[in-house]
Amino acid sequence: MKFIHTADWHLGKLVHGVYMTENQREVLNQFVEVVGEEKPDAIIIAGDLYDRSVPPTDAVELLDDILFKINVELKTPIVAIAGNHDSAERLSFGSSWYKHSQFYLSGKLSNNFEPFRINGVNFYLIPYAEPGLVRQLLEDDSIHSHQDAMKALIGRMEKNMNPNEPNVLVGHAFVLGGQTSDSERVLSVGGSGCVGAELFEPFSYTALGHLHSPDAIRHDKVKYSGSLLKYSFSEAKQKKSISIIEMDEKGQFSHRYRSLRPTHDMRELEGHMEELLDPIFYEKERTNDYLKITLLDEGALIDPINKLRQVYPNVLHLERKIDVTDQKKKQVLSAVRSEKKSEMELFEQFYKEMTTSEFTDDKKAAMAEIFEKALIGEAALK
Amino acid sequence: MKFIHTADWHLGKLVHGVYMTENQREVLNQFVEVVGEEKPDAIIIAGDLYDRSVPPTDAVELLDDILFKINVELKTPIVAIAGNHDSAERLSFGSSWYKHSQFYLSGKLSNNFEPFRINGVNFYLIPYAEPGLVRQLLEDDSIHSHQDAMKALIGRMEKNMNPNEPNVLVGHAFVLGGQTSDSERVLSVGGSGCVGAELFEPFSYTALGHLHSPDAIRHDKVKYSGSLLKYSFSEAKQKKSISIIEMDEKGQFSHRYRSLRPTHDMRELEGHMEELLDPIFYEKERTNDYLKITLLDEGALIDPINKLRQVYPNVLHLERKIDVTDQKKKQVLSAVRSEKKSEMELFEQFYKEMTTSEFTDDKKAAMAEIFEKALIGEAALK
Known part of the structure; x- marks a missing residue:
């Protein structure tokens, strides 16, 4: 059994006022090519297919197009769940029809804890759900946190689980110790929202979504695939990839990465105006990337963003370097302002x-x- | 070939601040029963499945549930198009998968003018589209009005049409001379938005949506089914129904109505407070109906709406009768106010x-x- 694990596509995402849809389309078309090459038995999308509950219509059309290519044209089963950015109800529409062609979409958490089987592997799906909803669904008043909810859900699943078969969980959660970036919406305001990795012990592999780095946690069986693209400058140094898993009939697996290459990378650049606008410098640069530029100049600058955009059309964010002395000045200034x-x-x-x-x-x-x-x-x- | 023609479900509709969803659920469950009894070869929903492009999630779940019962559980083919209230793109999501089980959903107009066939009948679908979009799609700059657009689209369809077979068109349009009510959104601001009934001549039967009365036009082959429910008080006196058509291999058909009965009808009531609040009067009334009450009292009334709601909990609109003398006074008053x-x-x-x-x-x-x-x-x- 070979499957591809991906997550956090965030279709319709807006980064510093720019829609990522065209970038997403390009990378997803590469993804379709990879599916064609690798010929997996299934692909897993572990939540946050969209960036918001009501995504823009071109994101809706993009998702429809890509899933159709994978599932219908390439006849590859799809296993997908809703994440905290998706609307469980809106995403669920039509899922009963998709099963025909082995497209298993779980938008809204249900109390059916039976797995479905693809090529000898049992798949268990836990779409993102608030603890309150899980409490109601399971009629268990002791559920208050994400940890309680996940534990109770997995408990139900374990009841009829055959531990001698390969069992794969697909979930969307913040696993304890995981590394966050700026583009993941917090799961709980107050409370940690975290769940412990030990909960996933019964599973041969846990395919997670939510954290955007494939390195967000180091665990032999519990893994994030990372997001499709970099969605904030705090992810600029992350390597984005998809995970390719080959699993034997005992649930033992090998794991490797494949990367997708967007035309526009998301990067940070630092320097003085003069240097950044010097052809000797920028001719070696991928000037079309989405950039956060930090200027080191200390003096006054007239309209720096438009000057920079003549060379780097996709500057999304501009900062001035404030060194330690400046920080001190700032503190003095704000003290002065209160007088x-x-x-x-x-x-x-x-x-x-x-x-x-x-x-x-x-x-x-x-x-x-x-x-x-x-x-x-x-x-x-x- | 037997099919049921319905349209204008407007799921998620809000009437005078009250969501119609529960009423819609009830009537649609009756509809599912009728489908079970009649065992048609197809059902047609001629647009405006939802009331707005982003419907409330319970409306999304209701549509999913009802279509699943009809199409998957009762194994009845469904032919549906988007109306002017639907979002073509959002409604389209997943339609490629639905075809498996003969659920033909056309949300977005495409330039595929080939019909599909159910039980010997050719179905042609024209989802609602702005004339500008049709102009672009057909690359025909002469298209400016709904009339131009419909004519051009039907022209394309006629090219490969076999006039000796039964051909059914499903469309969402305002046919010339049709009677409107308050709950249909106008198709064109300025311009008429109308199309002539003669355009539909090539078809054995034209199943229309948009106008809410099944009597909106009188034509032997071009018909509105009317809306699922009454959606404004201007529809209070309309009879709502679904149309049952039985068509032979030459396209000749018989047509009959079946009605669905909501628990809460939408009605107008007129009288004096004293009379309306008198048990002798209201004990014979269906007091739970959605009501527009017109009070005939002339004097001052203290909090009449809350008094009435103690007997008629679903008063949606209250009016005072202004007789001819009052109207005159009003005119005088407004003249006076301008001084x-x-x-x-x-x-x-x-x-x-x-x-x-x-x-x-x-x-x-x-x-x-x-x-x-x-x-x-x-x-x-x-």
């Missing part, structure tokens, strides 16, 4: 923060005139 | 409109005091 300062004093401080030149008397006179006009205008509005 | 009148003069007029008693001097004095306080308050806010 009562005149507009001119505040502006002088701001000018000194932002430029390297002096705030001369004629500059002061010019500003005084501007303040006067502005203050007259403000008074007229009252 | 500059004092608060007291305006209130006196209002008092006389709303009550049958005199606006005495002590009432005037009391109001003067209230005005003064209110005006001081208003000045203080400035």
Whole structure:
């Protein structure tokens, strides 16, 4: 039995105001090619197919298109669950029909704990669900946390489980000790939302979604595939991949990664304006990547983002490097701001923060005139 | 060949602030029973399955449940299209899988004009689409109106049509001369949005959705089934039904109606408070119906809606009867309002409109005091 484990596609994701849909389409088409090459017996998508409960229509069409290619055209069974970003009910629509062609989609948690079988392997699905919903479904008032909920659900599954067969769990959860990034929505506000990896002991392999790095936890049988793409700059240094698992009839498996290559990588770049805009520098760069640029310049800069975008069209985020001295200045400044300062004093401080030149008397006179006009205008509005 | 024609389910519809979902569930369960009894070769749903592009999740679950019962459990083919209330893209998701079990769902207009065949009948589907979209799809710049679009689409279909076979069109359109109600969203703002019934001449039967009355047009081959339920008080007097068609191999057909009975009908009621709240009157009434009540009382009434709801819990709309004399008064009043009148003069007029008693001097004095306080308050806010 060979299967591919992927998760966290987040179709329709918006990163710093830019829809990732075209990038996602490209990488998913590569994914379809990999499925064609590898000819797995199934693919697993462990939740967060969409980025939100009501995704944009082009994300809906993209998912439909990709799943059709895999399941109908390549005749590859699909096993998928809803994650915390998906709407369980909306994703569930039609799932009864999909089973015909071995597309097993579990959007909404049900109290059917029987596995289904693909090529000798038993699959158990636990779509993302709030603990309160699990408490209600199982009629078990002792369930309060994600840990309680997962434990109770797996308990039900274990009742009829044959431990001598290969058993695979597909879930969407935050496993204790897992490493987070900025693009995973927290599962619990207050409370940890975590579940312990030991809960998954009964399974030969646990295919998880939620954390975006394939290295989020180190465990021999409990694994994250990582997200389809980098979805925040905190993931810039992660390697994104899909996992290919080959499992024998005892549940022993080998595991390897394959990577997909988006045209636009997501990276961080740091430097001075002059250097970044120098052809000698940028000709070696993949200038079309989605970039977070950190400028090291200390002085005033006029419209740096538009200048940078002439070379790097996909700058998504721009920061100025504030070194330790600047941080201290900032603290002083905010202390000063809490006292009562005149507009001119505040502006002088701001000018000194932002430029390297002096705030001369004629500059002061010019500003005084501007303040006067502005203050007259403000008074007229009252 | 026997098929049932229905349309305009509008699942998730909100009428005067009340979700119709439970009413819809009940009537659709009756519909499933009718399908079980009639054993048709197909059912047709001619658009507006949902009331809006992003329906509430319980409406999504209801549609999934009902279609599953009909298509999978009762093994009855389903032919359905998107209407102007549906999101073509969202409704389309999964339709490639549904075909397996002869559930033909056309959400988004495509340029495949070949029919599919059920039991010797050719079905042609035209989901609702804006003329601009049809213009783009057919690459025909002469398409500007719904009439142009429908004509062009049917033109494409006619190319390979065998006129000696029974051909059924399923569409969602406003056919010229059709009678409208308050709950159908207009198809075109400016422009008529209408299409002529003569366009459907090539078809043995045209199963339409959009207008909510089965009597919206009188035509021997072009028919509306009407909506599932009454969705506005302007439909209160309509009879809602589903159409049962039995067609021979030449496309000749017989047509009959079957009605579904919601627990809560939608009706209008008129009378004086005293009469309406009299057990002798209301004991003969179906007091749980969704009601629009028109009160004939002329004097002032204290909290009439809550008094009425103690007897008629589902009053959705309350009106006071304004007779011809009142209408005239209203016109005078609005003419007066465009002049500059004092608060007291305006209130006196209002008092006389709303009550049958005199606006005495002590009432005037009391109001003067209230005005003064209110005006001081208003000045203080400035």
